[in-house]
Amino acid sequence: MKYVIVLVIAIAAIAEGAIYTVGDDMGWMVPPTPDYYASWVSKYYFVENDTLVFNFEEGQHDITVLTKEDFDSCNMTNPLFQTPEPGAVSVEASDTFYFTCSFGQHCAKGQKFAIYFAPAPLPPSPSPSASAAADQSLETRLFKFVTEKKGN
Template sequence: MDKFIISVVIVLSAMLLQCSEAQTVHVVGDGMGWTVPQAGAAAYQTWANNNKFLVGDILTFNFATGEHDVLQVPKESFDSCSSANPIGDTITTGPVNITLSNAGNHYYICTVGQHCQFGQKLAITVSGSPTPTTSPSPQTIPPSPQTTTPTTPSPSSGTPAPCTPTPTSSPAASPKAGGPTGQTPTPPDSSSSGVFASFFVSLLPIAAAFLF
């Protein structure tokens, strides 16, 4: 049970550490706050050089409402302590927290009286938020194309190949001229002719006897 509690504490501590690394609150001027510095503009310049600013960090301007204000301006207005071309609105209620939403150079001044000319101005450089390193994903090798072997159709079994029809009988003899087409004349029966001839010969003596 004790080991489990220790593990939970370690995990929570790691999460809190990550949150603190991802977002840092910077109190402008630390204990000096946002005011007219006695050492002039070098005081805030030294403070900015001792801090590292990342996107997502927060600037806290500690000042009493009605005594100071905060306005973000471009570099030209910062150098001349002018409120021309402001970036956003003038913040008059203190203290105020400003989140650094983008990387680059940021410039802030106080527009009350001659506070900016006396050194109440801040210039910082904001770096991009660190991105976690990720291991490169393994390269996907595309599958090799499948080779298909063309198949030769096999001849159908049991079915003979068509062939030229053969005649069932020899062609009939050509018919005689004048005979019916496609019919062959039947020769006379020799046996019946012989019987008739012999019968005729036997009748000749009988006929001759009647005549004489």
């Protein structure tokens, strides 16, 4: 069964995020080279509200999030988040997150990546001329109301 896990809750953004399959076609496994997932991350630009889909065989891997210090040393004793099931992780905050697998030597063999999620882009604002026109029409209405001529 697949689950969507909200890793961090923040103020909801207006736009929905993109969906990325971790490792693309290879999925989430011990990689052929230690830098495989770092190379995978470098191909994309991640922002708040993006979703990472972790595909793996249950019981063979997990999804573990660590602090930078624990990630660097592959220390699994105090994970920030961990689930044994494949699924999707929606990241709703701008920050760097450190993902790995806690099974055996998987982390030491390169089944890990650090990923930065940039702030979600703001919704487009109206063009300056449209904005000025809207402000002008509002001012015009107020001006007409305020300066209404009353008898002499």
